[in-house]
Amino acid sequence: MTTAHRIDVHQHVVPPFWAAGLPSHGGDRSGTVVPHWSPQSALDMMDTQQIATGILSLTAPSVAGWKAVERWTMARRVNEYTADLVAKHPDRFGNFATLPLPDIDNALLELDYALDTLHADGVILLSNYDGNYLAEPVFDRLWAELDRRRAVVFIHPGLPQIQGLAGVAAPMVDYPFDTTRAAVQLVVNGVVDRYPRVRIILAHAGGFLPYxxxxxxxxxxxxxxxxxxxxxILAKFKRFYFDTALSASPAAIPALKAFAGSGRILFGSDFPYVSADIADTFTSQLDAYNDLTAEERSGVNHANAWTLFPRLAPKDKPSF
Incomplete structure (x- = not known):
């Protein structure tokens, strides 16, 4: 079915009930249009790009627009929907669970359910919630539990609470900027020191962090x-993992590899919020990049992810 056997850590799920409810719960103020998506469209894209497994996550604005118990209910529905896809296609899909943040109490309850009952592969956090970034004290209880569980956390950008630029959609510039803000604060405010067992993946090659x-x-x-x-500080920055979604260009990959080393780079597509054609452009650029050994290339495609998601690693762990 594939030859690269890529593990895509940045692939999104679009549950139809979430997409239907989003416009009446704040919408997506970034200007992003919710794309058409189905499990089959994801599998079709994966087959064309030699992706063995896609770890699915709900993108920004997640469930933040729902209020009170409805936010928790929607997060639960999303998590159960995604877990059902994983149950039907255990080798093809994984699940980064959605938490009903910024409600910390219910987020902790949903974390327990997602990891213990649904057996999610990790959780997705947005870079900020209502302008509160992840290194602020309000999130300490969540980080402590994630650390206790040695969880994998995928940090995806959210919309920063700043005035947008006329003619420049937020996902173009503001999203990588917001990932950078969150990552720097996690280091300089000591979160990565206090909770060292959490494995953190930064979307889009960490925004501007490596550069x-x-x-x-x-x-x-x-x-x-x-x-x-x-x-x-540099050593702590290098403890993050970085995905290649929209970031495998000849300008970005050399800087990312020089900064992080090939062992911290994970494959990402950002489908369906970028089309299969755009995803393929970056995948092709990654494949054309010559400054990777065969071992490093297999690491980026899948072997680095095996350390985070051992259920996806074959017992004999072939390199190709």
Missing amino acids: ASHRFAQLARVFRPEADSPAD
Whole structure:
């Protein structure tokens, strides 16, 4: 069925009931149009791009527009819908569970259900919820439980609470910017130190983090004299994993590899919020990038993901 056996850690699920309810629950203020999607369309795309397994997640704005108990109910419906897809296609799909944030109490309850009953592969968090970023104290109880469980966390950008640019849709520029804000704050505010057992994947190659990492590390003590040394900050940035969704270009991949090393790079498509054609453009650029050994290439395609999702690793773990 495939030769690359890619594991796609950045692939989205679009449950029909969620798509139908979104317009009356705040809509998507980023300007994104909810795409047509079905499980079969996902499988068809995966087959054309040699993707063995797609780890499905609900994209921004997630369930934040629902209120009170309705938010938890919608998160539960999304998680059960996705878990059912995994049950029907256990080798083809995985599940990053949705939590009803910013409601921490119910998020913790849903985390238990998603991991213990539905056996989700991890959770998806947005970079911010109502302008509150993930390194702020309100999220400490959630991080503590994720750390206790050694969970895999996929951080996807959300819409920052800033005025948008005329003619420039938020997903073009503001989304990678918001991932960068969240990642830098997680390091400089000590979250990655306090909860070191959480494995964090940053969407879209970490936004601008690899490219500007040395700037962030050098300037930290200028504004916070108690900040860690530049070398320590850089080392902590490199503890993240980074997916290739919309980020496998000849301009991005060399910088990402130079910063993170090939062992922290995971394949991502961003389907269906980018078309199969756009996803294929970046997949083709990744395949054409020559500065990867055969072992490194298999790592990016699947072997690096096996360390995070051992259920997907074959018992004999072939490289190709």
